Amino acid sequence: MNNEFEPKILGFLCNWCSYAGADLAGVSRLQYPPNIRVIRVMCSARVNPVFIFKALLGGVDGVLISGCHPGDCHYMKGNYYTRRRITAVKKLLDTVGIEPDRVRLEWVSASEGIRFADTVRDFTETIKKLGPNPLKGV
């Protein structure tokens, strides 16, 4: 058994772009780390900041929120709201002393399977560097 830290990452993917992007990564047989667990949401704006806090307090090491590129949102403006919200969440985490890099927002379209795989790979590396979530078990 190797004792390297394997982070748990929760991904919120929007139904119209990023989930399809992840699907494309799958059917294209792209390799990416198995650390991510995905929840499909209808829009990235469905992700209430409370979901993110709940996940972090529940012991998840990183949270990825992914939606359509600006201008491409199926609901016109959802991803713009998400952008504001995630900015606030990151500032909040920084203020109370949790690394804001544990939360990441990325735009991934339905045709960007490679980008999705790259994002997950890169985010997993980032979280590995940060180490286990300090909120686990508080």
Add this chain to the structure above:
Amino acid sequence: MGRSEYSEKIQHIVSAMLRSGLVDEVLAFVQGLDEYDIVPAFIADERDAEKIVVTSYNPLSLAKLLAEYGDKDKKIAVVVRSCDARGIIELAKRNQINRDNIYMIGLECHGVAKPSDKRAKELYILGSEIEASGERTALDETLLAPNCRRCEYPLPTMADISCGIDREPMSITVNTEKGREIVSAAKLSADEGGEIESAATKERATRRQEEDFAEMRGMSAEDRLNYWLRQFDKCIKCYGCRNACPICYCKDCYLDADRILIKAGKLPPEKLFHLVRLIHVADSCLNCGQCEAACPMQIPISKLYHMLHKELSAIFHYEPGIDIAVLPPLGTISEEELKAGGVELA
């Protein structure tokens, strides 16, 4: 001008407004049985106006009280500090108060005493001095509530009229059309146009904010987290902060036990309790200090909220409680943002 003269001037304005029928009711702090009995009250009879007092004791937010108990169809005047005035504007944005029916008489305020201080009801804070039983002495800054030290708005320029305490006779500034109605009902002479807030006050407030926040910002992330976790561990989940907060207006709250998120009977509560309140409030935090004043465990929450609010207002350029037309930042999108790509906001 001293405390009693200032009270009399306010009483005069209020009774004139009631007499002329400009408003149906007035919400203000009144003196009950003795000077230790200071309570908020709705006054409908002009004869009761003489009970109104100005005070450096601030037990609750008049904005919240107005939203909860004010009759939405009646015209109501409120004797406000700037934090109350800003609370009223924030609640009006959220459709909890009908701003058209509210007349705000603004009091100059240089901070209130810590509610835990036993002298809080006896004394009155006038700028750099305090008045206690007619005598004036220099202000001891440790007496001030911590949020008031950081306050940028001693004069409520967002109220309809603002009454300055510094000059003799009282300087009255008309800030809105409704302010003009108040002045004509009370037959006062007034300066027109909002008074420009002094740069020196703003600078002093910013300096004190930096002082207060520097300690937290200087800590490592780990120390900061441990500090706040230790503070949150003191929480007895009395819901005092939520109930006192003028920004927390929801009837059905995430933090209620029947919403599953926060388990009933668990003490101290999940840390989620504090994070949820923080994200819901911080974008519009008024730094009114009601949360911290209400906290029986003396958790320095107003510092936390204000600190985060300052970070967010630098990003979203949002100043809460000033302009009723500017909506809360997490529910709006600017024109520039619609054109911007990327996941970060500048």
